[in-house]
Amino acid sequence: MYGYGYGYENYGYGGPSFGIGAAGGIFVTLVVIGFIAAIVLAVVVYRKYASDGNEQPLSFKDKSTWGPFLRFDKLVIDKILRALYIFCAIFTAFFFLALVLASLADGIVVFLITLIMCAILCLIIELLERVSFESVMLSVIITRNTSDIKGMLGSRPASELPPAGPAPQPPFQPAPEAPAHHAPQPPEAPDQPEQPQGAAGQPEPALAPETPSAEQAAPAAGGFCPVCGAPVQPGSHFCPECGKKLD
Known part of the structure; x- marks a missing residue:
């Protein structure tokens, strides 16, 4: 009656509240937006960077693509993994970005701490x-390469295929024996004549044999005069032209 009232709304009980509930709502909204944006960006990035352009997609109208798809001759798991990786990488970045933006509702200190922790994580x-x-992807690439090799071998004619079984071994041939090498024997030195001993027991030097001069050999064997060059008869003691004594 007296109009007394405590006005609980004046203390902020009925007004908007900021805290964990508000940050949680902002975070969920941003995550949903980031999920949708990650799908769109993953498709764009895959077509621009990850697709090689030579892929034959499965077509329900083209029945020739059904057989390889059902027989797993053409593997598509590598394409799925590439697209899935791009999506996961983009969505992970959007997830932590949403967490950082939602922390703004709790103050600047919480925002800075969340920013550092989210960057590391x-x-x-x-x-x-x-x-x-x-x-x-490593195991998928190995399996795909094995499948491609089998397909290449299956398309080659039988004449070009390597023979089955172990490769034939060449017949064993003994190595030729190397000829024995004998070391050359040094020639035997001729027997040296005993030299006469001198008075002091030292061997006397051998006297060199006297070599007859050309003038002395001329009379006995004939030849030419050493002065004028005229021919000389054997046994002549004087040159018949210049009179030079030959002996």
């Missing part, structure tokens, strides 16, 4: 995703 998770997808 985003980097770690991106690396883990890359390693995981590379491990799976």
Whole structure:
């Protein structure tokens, strides 16, 4: 009656509240938007960077593509993994971005802490995703290459295929024996005549034999005069032209 009232709304109980509830609502909204944006960006990035342009997609109108698809002759898991990796990488970045933006409702201090923590976690998770997808893609690439090799061998004629079974071994041939090499023997030295001993027991030097001069040999064997060059008869003691004594 007296109009007394405490006005609880004046203390902010009935007004808008900011806190965990408001930040949570903002975060969920941003995550949904980021999920949709990640799908769109993944399709664009895949077509621009990851697709090689030579892929034959499955067509329900073209029945020739049904057989390879059902027999797993053409593997599409590598294409799916590439597209899935692009989506996961983009969505992970949007997820942490939404978490950082939602923390603005709790103050600048919480925003800075969340920004640092989200940057570190985003980097770690991106690396883990890359390693995981590379491990799976490695086994897929090996399987795809094996399938391509089998397809290439199946399309070649039988005459060009290598023979089945182990390769034939060439007949064993013994190695030729190397000829024995004998070391050359040094020639035997001729027997040296005993030299006469001198008075002091030292060997006397051998006297060189006297070599007759041309003038002395001329009379006995004939030849030419050493002065004028005239021919000389054997046994002549004087030159018949210049009178030079020959002996």
